[in-house]
Amino acid sequence: MAVLDGARGGGELAIETRGLRKTYRSVRGRSVGVEGLDLRVPVGGVHGFLGPNGSGKTTTIRMLLGLVRPDRGTATIFGHEVPKRLPEVVGRVGAIVESPKFFPAFSARRNLRLLADAIGAPAGRVDAVIDEVGLTGRARDKYKGYSLGMKQRLAIAATLLKDPDLLIFDEPTNGLDPAGIREIRQTMRGLADQGKTVLVSSHILAEVEQIADTVSIVARGRLVAAGRVADLIGAGSATGSVRLRVAPTDLTIATSVLETSGLLVRREHDALVVDGAADPAAVNRALGERGVWARELTPLQADLESVFLGLTAGEVPGGGERGPATNGTTTGVGA
Amino acid sequence: MSRLLRVELRRLWARQVTRWACVGALALVALTGAATFLSAPPPSDQQVAAAEEMFEADQEQWEKDGEQQVADCEAGAEAEGLTPEEWGCDQMAPRLDWYLPPTQTFVPDAAQDEMLFGESEVGAQDDATRAAVQEIQGSVWNGWSGLATLDDLAVLLLLLVLVVGVSFVTAEINSGSLGMWLTFEPRRQRVYWSKAMAAAVGTVPIVLVGFALLVGASYAVYASFGTLGDLTGAVWLEVAAFTGRLLAAGAVLAALGVALGTLLKHAAAAVGLVGVVAWACLAFAYSFGELQRWLPTTALSAWLQGGLVFQTERCTPSADGVFECVPVDHVVTTVQGGSTVAGIAAVVTLLAVLVFRRRDAS
Numbered sequence: 001m002a003v004l005d006g007a008r009g010g011g012e013l014a015i016e017t018r019g020l021r022k023t024y025r026s027v028r029g030r031s032v033g034v035e036g037l038d039l040r041v042p043v044g045g046v047h048g049f050l051g052p053n054g055s056g057k058t059t060t061i062r063m064l065l066g067l068v069r070p071d072r073g074t075a076t077i078f079g080h081e082v083p084k085r086l087p088e089v090v091g092r093v094g095a096i097v098e099s100p101k102f103f104p105a106f107s108a109r110r111n112l113r114l115l116a117d118a119i120g121a122p123a124g125r126v127d128a129v130i131d132e133v134g135l136t137g138r139a140r141d142k143y144k145g146y147s148l149g150m151k152q153r154l155a156i157a158a159t160l161l162k163d164p165d166l167l168i169f170d171e172p173t174n175g176l177d178p179a180g181i182r183e184i185r186q187t188m189r190g191l192a193d194q195g196k197t198v199l200v201s202s203h204i205l206a207e208v209e210q211i212a213d214t215v216s217i218v219a220r221g222r223l224v225a226a227g228r229v230a231d232l233i234g235a236g237s238a239t240g241s242v243r244l245r246v247a248p249t250d251l252t253i254a255t256s257v258l259e260t261s262g263l264l265v266r267r268e269h270d271a272l273v274v275d276g277a278a279d280p281a282a283v284n285r286a287l288g289e290r291g292v293w294a295r296e297l298t299p300l301q302a303d304l305e306s307v308f309l310g311l312t313a314g315e316v317p318g319g320g321e322r323g324p325a326t327n328g329t330t331t332g333v334g335a
Numbered sequence: 336m337s338r339l340l341r342v343e344l345r346r347l348w349a350r351q352v353t354r355w356a357c358v359g360a361l362a363l364v365a366l367t368g369a370a371t372f373l374s375a376p377p378p379s380d381q382q383v384a385a386a387e388e389m390f391e392a393d394q395e396q397w398e399k400d401g402e403q404q405v406a407d408c409e410a411g412a413e414a415e416g417l418t419p420e421e422w423g424c425d426q427m428a429p430r431l432d433w434y435l436p437p438t439q440t441f442v443p444d445a446a447q448d449e450m451l452f453g454e455s456e457v458g459a460q461d462d463a464t465r466a467a468v469q470e471i472q473g474s475v476w477n478g479w480s481g482l483a484t485l486d487d488l489a490v491l492l493l494l495l496v497l498v499v500g501v502s503f504v505t506a507e508i509n510s511g512s513l514g515m516w517l518t519f520e521p522r523r524q525r526v527y528w529s530k531a532m533a534a535a536v537g538t539v540p541i542v543l544v545g546f547a548l549l550v551g552a553s554y555a556v557y558a559s560f561g562t563l564g565d566l567t568g569a570v571w572l573e574v575a576a577f578t579g580r581l582l583a584a585g586a587v588l589a590a591l592g593v594a595l596g597t598l599l600k601h602a603a604a605a606v607g608l609v610g611v612v613a614w615a616c617l618a619f620a621y622s623f624g625e626l627q628r629w630l631p632t633t634a635l636s637a638w639l640q641g642g643l644v645f646q647t648e649r650c651t652p653s654a655d656g657v658f659e660c661v662p663v664d665h666v667v668t669t670v671q672g673g674s675t676v677a678g679i680a681a682v683v684t685l686l687a688v689l690v691f692r693r694r695d696a697s
Contacts (some may be wrong), residue, residue, distance in 0.1 A: 066521040067696040086521045095518045099510030117342045118519050
């Protein structure tokens with residue numbers, strides 16, 4: 001397990017779990033949802049919670065919120081053991097678990113009004129949070145008539161009713177269009193910039209990479225890596241790989257030249273990927289000496305997705321077959 | 336807790352199911368008024384004229400040979416070893432009310448009931464049981480009257496609030512909003528009791544207004560016909576007492592609905608279960624023998640009506656080996672009925688609380 005300094009630090013923790021375990025019983029037997037998970041989410045910033053489908057992200061969040069009882073292990077939120085002492089800290093936690101869930105026949109305002117009254121929030125708070133998420137014009141409409149994006153925004157408004165210190169968003173951008181995704185991303189980043197802690201589980205890794213300060217990656221209910229995003233990517237970047245493009249007629253000779261120079265070469269569509277090239281200039285030099293000229297020579301850098309796929313190889317369909325991807329790749333991994 | 340209760344009460348009254356229950360109660364009132372108007376009118380002038388004509392003809396005949404009929408009757412009584420009164424010889428003179436069509440009244444008319452249905456078969460009983468049976472059978476909720484009909488219709492109001500209670504939690508479970516709710520108030524026991532109490536308290540107006548309108552509509556129809564019967568202050572007191580018992584039953588059944596909804600998670604399953612149990616209890620009550628006093632339907636009726644009498648048979652072999660059976664009266668008092676209903680509701684509710692506390696929420 002790769003645990004980098006960012007997650008090991010001794011600072012105050014918003015969330016900490018130790019040996020958290022949850023199994024589910026069904027007619028087909030017992031399945032493990034979370035297996036001995038040790039999770040540490042520092043106070044402040046955005047913490048990405050990543051893992052393949054069925055890796056236990058939502059189950060972990062449910063256990064933190066007291067919706068599901070762990071079989072074993074402990075969990076704390078701001079130092080309060082949950083679920084035992086959850087009532088003491090629940091006022092500091094806002095959460096959306098999976099898709100937003102409100103009373104379909106009630107308006108947005110009525111749904112929030114009920115929640116606000118349940119926690120004794122001031123009367124004006126409902127309108128304030130509705131305004132904050134841009135739903136003022138539709139606040140009297142029934143929830144069941146809302147688009148997915150509006151439902152997500154309403155859910156965020158609900159989490160803000162308490163003015164929480166910790167926000168937990170479970171797949172908050174599911175089903176949203178690009179504009180909606182950007183809006184949610186900006187909201188999460190904005191909340192973190194206000195000093196709040198945001199825990200976000202998402203299957204869109206590029207999105208998490210853009211906003212997360214730290215991440216935890218889980219597979220089969222266990223933590224496989226944790227740390228600052230930059231550190232994780234940095235650790236995965238030492239590949240020494242370059243992508244090379246030459247004239248199509250030179251592909252064969254270029255391959256031969258580079259292999260003779262002791263480099264590993266593989267074909268990727270109309271390009272060559274050269275592994276083990278610590279210095280791209282060496283590739284260029286070897287080719288030039290044989291009169292082959294590169295049209296493009298790009299050092300390949302790992303991104304969060306490649307790190308994720310590397311760490312969870314075998315957990316994701318096809319996950320072990322992917323090579324390093326260039327920055328900006330947005331291919332998602334099903335969550 | 337009181338804050339949660341207030342919120343849940345507001346949610347209950349904002350729900351469409353609650354509003355539909357109110358509409359259902361109003362529809363019941365309208366149907367009752369219409370049905371009473373059509374089924375309980377007093378005899379028309381033509382019916383009265385025809386009855387008077389027949390009565391006069393028989394009266395004329397009675398004046399001719401009445402003495403002989405009485406003498407024959409007394410001889411028959413003597414042959415049977417009975418007094419003439421026991422044989423009914425003093426009741427032979429024609430009376431006009433024998434010829435008039437029966438008229439349903441708002442308050443039961445004991446004399447008319449006896450004429451229509453005869454005396455009920457008296458089961459073997461001790462003095463205390465006999466007194467209790469007489470008291471219960473003399474209640475305004477027994478017999479052929481407007482009030483006795485209302486007693487049955489009131490059960491439909493209870494069914495409505497049970498459905499409201501069931502739906503109150505199943506909608507929340509199935510929409511997933513319970514999970515969101517628990518992220519705001521994770522103390523599950525508080526959450527459960529706030530829902531159960533909201534259902535119990537919040538449905539009181541439906542039962543109260545519904546039953547008041549039922550009584551009012553029925554009263555208005557009978558008053559317009561001039562057939563209220565012997566409507567005394569004691570009758571109104573009994574109506575008030577019945578209303579109190581009905582409200583208590585409504586609160587318990589609404590809370591029971593919440594418990595069943597929590598346990599079964601689906602409204603159709605919970606309401607279906609209640610329907611099947613009620614049907615089985617009513618259809619096979621006699622098969623339970625003396626144990627039927629513990630059936631929920633029997634207990635609920637006993638609570639509402641201020642006591643209930645049911646009969647079983649006690650069969651003993653005679654000397655020639657033939658079984659001779661005699662009816663035996665059993666009395667379920669108001670307190671016994673109420674205790675049984677409350678006990679069933681308490682057990683189901685405790686089970687629901689335990690499940691609600693431990694169940695994973697989605």
